[in-house]
Amino acid sequence: MVDQSPNTSESNAEFQQRMSTTIGELRRQYGEHFAPGYGDQDTLGQLLGRAGYNSLDRYLKAQQHHSMTPKFSH
Numbered sequence: 001m002v003d004q005s006p007n008t009s010e011s012n013a014e015f016q017q018r019m020s021t022t023i024g025e026l027r028r029q030y031g032e033h034f035a036p037g038y039g040d041q042d043t044l045g046q047l048l049g050r051a052g053y054n055s056l057d058r059y060l061k062a063q064q065h066h067s068m069t070p071k072f073s074h
Contacts, residue, residue: 019045030060 010018024040035047044056053059
C-alpha cells in the first residue's frame with residue numbers, strides 16, 4: 001500500500017482537500033488527456049492509490065517518462 005499521509009508542511013485538512021481534488025479539476029490544469037481511464041468525478045486520492053504513487057509530482061514524472069519512451073511496433 002502506498003503511503004498517502006500528509007507531508008510535514010500541511011495539515012490533515014489540507015491533505016484531505018488535496019486528495020479529494022477531482023480528476024476533472026486536474027484536467028483543466030493539465031489537459032483533457034490527463035489520467036486516461038478515470039472519470040471526471042474520480043479523485044486524486046483514487047488515482048494515486050490505484051496507480052501506486054504517493055504524490056501527484058511522482059505520477060506526473062512517471063507519465064512524462066512513459067510518454068518519452070519509444071514505442072516499437074512489430
